[in-house]
Amino acid sequence: MLQLDSVSKWFDGQNRVLDQISLRIKQGEFLYVTGGTGAGKTTLLRLLATEEPPSYGGVSLFGFPMSSVSQAQLRAIRLAIGYVPQSIRLIPDLTVQENVALSLSIKNGGISRFYSAGAQSRQKIQEVLERLGLAQNKNKIARHLSGGEAQRVAIARALVRSPELILADEPTGAQDKDSTWQVMDLFVKANLGGATVIVATHDREIVRRVRKRCAILKGGRLEIQQGLGEMTCFY
């Protein structure tokens, strides 16, 4: 469902951040992308989230080659993705609940109708917020959240739309131990529910505890490990 063919990415004049990466991920897979800081994990996830085009090579998502999708197909693909960017990017003037509801309402195609959450949607939002320990903060303005809270809202915003593809970039970077496992538990559950999950992380502890297939970024190259959470996952 997700395929990279000799994808390279470089930013003006610099060395290649990603160098001829080929990768194929089947539906329902769970994959870690590991590597040190500056290895290119974020860059790779941004390509997959359709935020940036590759400098060279082909990306195809859900069977659609990104270089030739129509605007409507691109929208449909984006609707099927739940992306947790490393930079979080909540809408600061909306409350926690509204940030999450906005994501869901776009998925439901309601934003153009001045969406007001239906009962079903409201229940779903409440459920996700509770699971991430955000229920008591749901009316807080996003601007006033702590880093860890904001990151959990970003996760809630991605999960609430029951995405077919979850792209999480350092989703536990700002979490304490307890909430780290809470978050990972949610990703594993989503994966069991059929979602394809890609988690970029430099946290060895996670890879060791939640054993999944992993791919290591190093020097712009991607090495895919066959074992689950082996020591070889470490860079």
Place this chain on the structure above:
Amino acid sequence: MFLLKLAARPWKTALMSQIFSAVAVGLMLMMICFFFWLERALRPLAHTLKNEQVITAYLDPKLNKEQETKAMDQIRVALGAHAENVDVELVRTDKFIDLVKSHYPSLGNELENLGAEVQQVIPKYVSVSGVFPSAVTEGIKAVTGVESVESSKDRHKQALNAVHAISLVAKLFVFGLSLALLTGVIHLGRTNAFLHRDSISVLKLWGASSFAMMLPNVLSGLWVGALGGLIGMAGWLFGAPWFVAHVQSLSPLLRRLPAPELGFAAALVLLSGIGLGIVAGLANDRTD
């Protein structure tokens, strides 16, 4: 209603620039409206000034009453159907002396003392005043019993030139102000779009439709436009009658300026304000 919340962002982060923009939009709309009205109002005035004349047709002193009446009728016919504000008056000797007497009593008395001879000194004439096409003079000349015809055409030439100059300047103002307004509003839209940029990029990644992505900025622009339109409308409704009344009192010529159509113009101002607001909203910077 998070779309409204998103749209409110420029009003939170840059309140003064939104308010000043709205006031500027209102004032400029009002000025455009005024110059537009002026240009339109001067047209009939120019027409009148250009074509208004007093024709004096001297009659043969030997005409009797019946012939005089006939000549008068023929003169009226010669004026044709296009004449406006026509006033046709036969001035006989006795009436002329009365006229003179009212202003210069001694001269009037002297004339009266001339006796029968006065008929020779003072001609009998028909005074025709009004707005009519230039061919009318020829038509009156051809009437039997009319000896000669004099016309006062072009006596308003200087006033007419002034009216033309003012019309031209008014047109320039309408054009210039409209251009400035449109440019200003587009720039406001761009600045606002910049404030919306982060939310829009999030909406885009979530797969929002282009309509949904446009909406916050369109709404922000709409508020500026609607407020500006309201200010312009209020200004026009209250300001125009006052201003026009004063302009009209400046000179008898200007008294003929038609009054502005307030309701229509005000509605137009409001709608243009709203339209401009939408234009501002559509002036997104397209970074996709």
